[in-house]
Amino acid sequence: MDRYAVFGHPIKHSKSPLIHACFAKQTGQKLSYEAILAPLDGFPEAIHRFRQEGGLGANVTLPFKQQAAKLCDTLSERARLAGAVNTLYWQGEKLCGDNTDGEGLVRDLRKHHIALNGRRVLLLGAGGAVRGVIPELMAAEVGELVIANRTAAKAKELASLFSHLGAIRGGGFDEIEGSFDLIINGTSASLSAALPPLLPEMLAAGGSCYDMAYGDKPTIFQQWASETGATINLAGLGMLVEQAAVSFEIWRGVSPATDEVYDLLMAQLG
Numbered sequence: 376m377d378r379y380a381v382f383g384h385p386i387k388h389s390k391s392p393l394i395h396a397c398f399a400k401q402t403g404q405k406l407s408y409e410a411i412l413a414p415l416d417g418f419p420e421a422i423h424r425f426r427q428e429g430g431l432g433a434n435v436t437l438p439f440k441q442q443a444a445k446l447c448d449t450l451s452e453r454a455r456l457a458g459a460v461n462t463l464y465w466q467g468e469k470l471c472g473d474n475t476d477g478e479g480l481v482r483d484l485r486k487h488h489i490a491l492n493g494r495r496v497l498l499l500g501a502g503g504a505v506r507g508v509i510p511e512l513m514a515a516e517v518g519e520l521v522i523a524n525r526t527a528a529k530a531k532e533l534a535s536l537f538s539h540l541g542a543i544r545g546g547g548f549d550e551i552e553g554s555f556d557l558i559i560n561g562t563s564a565s566l567s568a569a570l571p572p573l574l575p576e577m578l579a580a581g582g583s584c585y586d587m588a589y590g591d592k593p594t595i596f597q598q599w600a601s602e603t604g605a606t607i608n609l610a611g612l613g614m615l616v617e618q619a620a621v622s623f624e625i626w627r628g629v630s631p632a633t634d635e636v637y638d639l640l641m642a643q644l645g
């Protein structure tokens with residue numbers, strides 16, 4: 376059977392095996408998809424072994440996304456820009472890398488009719504998660520992207536790295552000016568129930584919020600969004616399912632429907 380896997384450390388929590396099993400069933404694709412715990416100092420070896428055992432493609436999650444980019448023989452433009460890979464596949468002997476996180480986010484935003492074109496977007500955080508989605512947000516022709524981070528220098532650095540893609544500015548939370556049509560939380564603060572210092576006026580009338588994190592309850596950022604009156608207020612479970620769908624399309628050439636899997640995962644969280 377065609378073999379796929381997700382590599383990470385830790386990996387037990389990964390929902391990817393369930394998501395891809397659902398996609399495979401739904402589209403009638405015969406494949407297996409497993410979760411593999413790669414040693415922190417043995418990611419390249421784990422990938423190499425998987426290929427030798429007949430693996431056709433893989434997802435990569437924390438903390439190996441940047442290492443995966445370095446390991447690849449060829450990278451998609453968006454993976455090169457992000458400096459991180461979440462989707463691997465082989466063409467002959469060549470290891471190819473792509474990054475579907477940004478497309479996953481943009482697909483989920485579009486699915487919920489959140490407009491990007493010409494809009495002011497505030498992106499909170501400047502770590503790996505944020506870096507991965509910037510190329511795709513810029514490709515969606517946002518009017519202006521402001522990256523704000525606790526450590527201002529990191530946001531400034533990211534903004535200058537991606538400045539050739541369009542209007543991007545970066546700085547500290549205290550440097551945020553004006554209001555935004557969309558605020559995306561890409562910090563890991565939600566995971567420790569911390570909230571970046573946001574002011575209600577930062578969300579424009581009719582504006583929406585998206586937390587790239589998710590949990591069994593609304594995140595603290597979602598709670599802020601709800602109190603502030605966000606029109607649409609979403610968490611990252613949708614992005615997780617959508618980025619998996621893009622990986623599945625790359626490997627199998629067919630597009631799975633995502634609603635059914637999303638509902639299943641929501642029910643599990645609930």
Ligand code: ATR
Binds near residue numbers: 503504526561562563
């Ligand atoms: P990831 O891969 O999830 O992006 P990361 O690369 O460690 O993880 O980045 C974590 C991000 O969350 C960073 O932007 C971090 O801010 P700093 O660069 O200042 O460290 C941000 N972050 C983490 N905890 C936070 C908190 N309590 N408040 C605000 N930002 C926080």
